[in-house]
Amino acid sequence: MKRRDLLKAGALAGGLLIGGRALQGSAEAAANPEARIGLAGTDGHITLPGRGPLYIFGFATVPLAASVGDLVANYKGKAQHVAPILDVKQDNDVYITLTNLGLVGRPDLVDAHTIHWHGFRTPSALFDGVPEASIGVPIERQFTYFFRPHNPGTYMYHCHFEDVEHVQMGMTSIVFVRPAQDGGSALDPLHRTTTYAYNDGDGSTAYDRHFAILLNEIEEREHDADEQIQEFIFTDYDPQYFTLNGRVYPQTILPNNDPSLPYQPVSSLIQANPGDRVLLRLANLGYLQHAMQLPGIPMKVVGEDATPHSFPYVTNTLYIGPGEARDVLFTAPPFNPSAPVTTDARGSYNTYLFKNRDFRRLSNRGSPGLGGMATEVRVYQGSPLPAQTSVGETYA
């Protein structure tokens, strides 16, 4: 690794950003730069329209230095869904320490947790997070997962302990790997960004803003059964809510860390200046295939399953199966004053919907009105938005 790369890695490590923003591990200059991240597994509740608080299992970001006792005292019962989005860099040594805090709502349940690094080329079964083939982390114990990712792209992580249950209960998120190519604007045809989806060699995956969005579903009967110490038959799976980053529309367009959604901190709102090249890092950890559309803006699929497409294609409808990931680029169109215009604190904007094609999945628990798996792309008049400083950044 060259000195310059080390500096870049150091600069990238902005410290821990809590809640709705991605977690970049704290890095130090070393043979391979390090990223260290602390996650805790526990339970909690989230808010969905049309029902009371929904019981979840999930992860939360926790400080690495704290004792297990302090973590239990401060974070038990405070899981977030979607789990923190993790932002790491190619060739870094990534250490992720998982602490199992136990469950407030089910003190009778002594489930372990794990983290499965979904899609990573795994050099050791020890770090694959499958409790039947490696280890599980029991309550009030810790384990550190180690990876040195070499292939940039969009991945997922989730608990693999009784995974049909723990995944549905909410222990799911996106982890993405930035390419070694990041850091210079020479390859960017527009010479204005230093970020790329892949090591493309020609700037074809350069982006100005990126958004990591996890598609998921919520089968409330399973969550309610879990809370009430009942068994749910998983082959009865038939979800009522369809989420993006753990929220349903219109929650999806609230900003990151909105106070009304304390345990769903991650927004899916996509705000862009005209001409911005926007990268969508999409992944699906529901149990159903989804057809996603962005009417009015063609989507260019540049990568799939953390593999760059040698032949990117343009589409209007994107199919994403469970466990699959796509990297999609689009260019924000010019502001169109004759199209419907809305105004917020940043000025006037046109709205596009990034939404599921299946109307049943655009509803919250079957009730009328737009809901479910949808969010807005807002393209502003002029260029009022500053440069993005973290993935999925929102601007009030």
Added chain:
Amino acid sequence: MRKALLAAAALLVAFAPSARAQAPAVPRQGIVCTNGTTFDLTATPGYIETPDGNSVLMWSYALAGGEFQSPGPVLCVNEGDSVTVHLHNDLTEPVSIVFPGQTGVGGSGSSGLLAKEAPAGGDATYTFTASQPGTYVYESGTDPEKQVEMGLYGALIVRPAGHPDYAYDAATRFDPQREYLVLLSDIDPDLHHAVETGAPYHFDQLRNRYFAINGRQFPDTLQDNGVSWLPAQPYGSLIRVKPYNATGNPLPALIRMANVGTVNHPFHPHGNHIKEVAQDGRPLRTPGGGDASSEHFAETIGSGQTQDYLFSWTDQDSWNPGSNPFPASVASPDYRNLTFKDGNTWSSGSAYLGSKGTLPVGTVSQNICGEWYFPWHSHALNEFTNYDAGFGGMATLLRVDPPGGCTAVAGTASILAGTLNSGTATALAAADTAYYKVNSTVSGTRTADWYGGFTGVPRGSTGLAVTYTGRNSIAALPTTLWIWKWSTSTWVQMGAATGVGTSDVTSTRTPPSPQSDYIGTGANAGKVRVRVLTTGTTTNFVTQGNLLKLTYDAP
């Protein structure tokens, strides 16, 4: 059941020796081909067993004279073959076979909507030329909404002419020892129960409860082909590879995937990406004819589709405890602070391939010698279940074996002639500075004769090889290696003598077949003994063993 099938096939061959389908020589793992150009199938009912103790009525195609099996036999033909399939119908309603992906299918039988049909108790025949290599399915073309769901399906493999080790072309060359079928299916037992009892079934009420690979649900998928306790489900799907190595192991495994189920299935391989090279019997190509294969960590296979994948497993960093260890803070967690689910694990207890660690007391390990296990499963996780129980259904395991196979070092050393000079068997664990030393006899032709004992070698292991590194206190002495044959209680010499002098010499030997003779059974289960005999001088000497190692491929 396997025996009956073979006997039946023998009869069949006696009556029609030409090109009739040959009952497969069944490998323990991997694809089980029924080779031939003419196949006799019988549509017949039978029951499968599910891991949760249920049994489900299925209809399937069986080899004529053979037992009921689900799915139907894997028909393997060569490109260009004229293929004939005779169908006899032991069901009570007309059935047929369609061959999606094959063109110009002719035949005889009673007329049907999609294909000639065999009436109840009657027959039909299908003929086609297998013009395109690839992975295909065959299935019922009669009342398919019921009959296909009932299980009337199977896989058809067309191998490229002259190249059985290609899926399609040179770019899809694979290791023929590592060819796997992953045939996905789903079952709504309510429909099967309705068919069994004549009860009504509403076809818009589909609720799949069982999800299978090659007709079995996890964990039955891990069992060998043809195990006696799954008589109607003869095909396992454990995937086994060794790490990619440009010289030693350059060829990928071939995973032939097919979805004969009702719904699409998103399949997720842990461990490494899989490379999709073909779909529905056609290689993936760009419009210009270039390579359009693609790597995936999950890929949805549509209902009725086939996909072919090449798979190599690579550790990009070549982690190993010697030259490239994991950071010390993560390599050796304290397992007493962690949990092994249900106290029963496939884990080796080590971070390194080919190593075993010490698991907490009371933990049962299924791990043989430090191999990896990674689940491959549907990521529609409701399909990763058996009805209501998780970690079942549409799943199997990838097993990554250590590159050199399993390695055992001698745990004991016993002297047959001569006396102990110094050292213990521990000195034989590695080629280092520690030696196990034996004084020769002190009269006549001097001899030092001793053996090392190995334990834990599983029955059914193959590829046994012995490595001995040692030296003597005086110049070159003929040294022979022997292995204990338990059935006759005799030593069997392995190869010619090697001259071993005062510096270390390494010899590698493989015992003659059958290797099962050398693995103890009963009270001696898993034991192997290797003898080192040094002789041929009238001067006293000391033989000095440095390394005594056994490698083998675990079953």
